[in-house]
Amino acid sequence: MSDQMSQDMSYPPPDRLRYAREAAGLHIAALAAALKVPVRKLEALEAGRYEELPDLTFARALASSVCRHLKVDAGPVLEQIPLGRQPALGDTDTAINAPFKQVEERAALPAVGWLRRPAVFVSLALLVGAAVLWWMPNLQLNLPESTGGHVTETVGTNRAVSSGGSAVTEQVEAPVTTTPLENPVAPAAENVATSVSGTVTEPSVAAAPVPATPELADSAPTPSASSMGEVAQASPSGSLLHIQATGDSWIEVVDGQGKTQVQRMLRRGDVLDFSSTPPYSVVVGRADGVSVTVRGQAFDTAPYARNSVARFQVK
Template identity: 50%
Template sequence: MSELGEQTLESAPAASRPVRLSEAREAAGLHIAALAAALKVPVRKLEALEAGRYEELPDLTFARALASSACRQLRIDPAPVLEQIPLNPKPALRDSDSTINAPFKPASEAPAASPLTWLSRPALLGAIALLLAALVVMFLPDMEPADVVQGAPDTAQEAAAPAAPAAAPGLPIFQPSEATPGAPSAPAGEETTGPADTGAAAPPTPSPAAAGAAPTAPTSAAAPTVTPEAPAVATPPGGAVLQIEASGESWAEVVNGTGTVVLQRLLQRGERVEFSAAPPYAVTIGKASAVQVKLRGRAYDVASVARNDVARFDAK
């Protein structure tokens, strides 16, 4: 009885081997490497299939599929070969005692996301950075004119010192002013300063720049000459092209058509400047509410072009 059991155990592996597959290949005179190349599989997998070493293959389903492909290549019936390959074992049911008490955690008990977890995401940080940059760009134009107004007095004081000596080397032509007869005026086409018309009883108040240039006026008036480098430009028939009169302290900058800065300083209350040569002029007023501007004798509304009390316009 024991001998019969041993013979049954020894014959079981042999029966599971697809013997007919190897016999059909050898009968066709086809080498195992050639068959593996035709099936596009490694030789070791085909050898494991013919030897019945199914543990070297991915699973029994793969083994049966490979055997069917080999039978089609050898042009034999695959049914007898597939009978020699065992089927996949049925999955065994687990013990209910080991799984019935498995912990169950519903989705509602999942831990709530912390705000710090959202902030640690790169996409959210990038969106916050873009939002902050957009806010800075929106409010930057409103803050820039305020910086110009605050820094205007310091710039005007630094530029006022060299402004007076700069008028000495030139040899301008002086013309009498209508407001103060007999007094020398500034060069034609450049800056003309003087007090506003406040009445006959009020004496004119000279500005610091005019006081520094006063000693040179009699010398120039005694011998007026014209140099070829600075030709005289006639004043337009209607008067000055640009006239700025300050009703309070205000910083002003005027650049003529050649790109030369003809005025860049702080205007005192009651001071008036006129320009008539080399238009157009690029004008910047630091305190637009404290000045009155005339273009060719007509009043110009500075408040309409002012932003944060800083006006920029072109006088043509």
């Protein structure tokens, strides 16, 4: 610092700064008060005593502030103030070409190590759960179609008929085609159309004697009526409400006691009869796919249909 100040003393004082202040008619104390700096620092700046100031950068900044306040050009004034030594950031020969520290490469983890990480395990679990949630609705949609095929049952009927001390065994093997109910909420007793094509085989007469009283043993189960409603496929002549499906449709029937008699899908050819507990509240989806008969008379559902859904009552 002493060498720098000794070199600064060789510069002449910035008399242009003092001339500008005197030309403006401003006292040095008033200028110091306006710039909020001590008077001695302004006196040292005008006299060129740079050693009394913090450094040459402060001197040049103070001279610029004085010129700005006096509204004069600061260029000629700053030419009379030395620049001083420029600060060096470092030795350029070694600072720029300094090598970087090489980062040691991590050893690649095996695939098993990646799978053992909690984040990877949780991600795999979420993917499996999403796949299950996406697959389950498709399974439920395809389930009625996969289970709605024709079911072939073999009905074996053994009948022993005793006539004049002889026994004849008759076996009938018939494929029975049944249509499953798509909606298990409302079970209804429905006789399914059965096509029987079988071969009757008459074996030799049994050697054992048969009692005089004829016996009939039938192993084929007989369908029983459901306890929830009086739905049966029969002739519409003796029923109050007769519904026959001419296409795929949906139906809901509620009796006078507020009990749901039927709530299911209808296929072409299905027939439903109701007669015991009127009045009936009927809702038919796709009204053009059913034929309704009330007390033996054809009933038109078109006036009661809205968006192909018909709602009416039968009393």
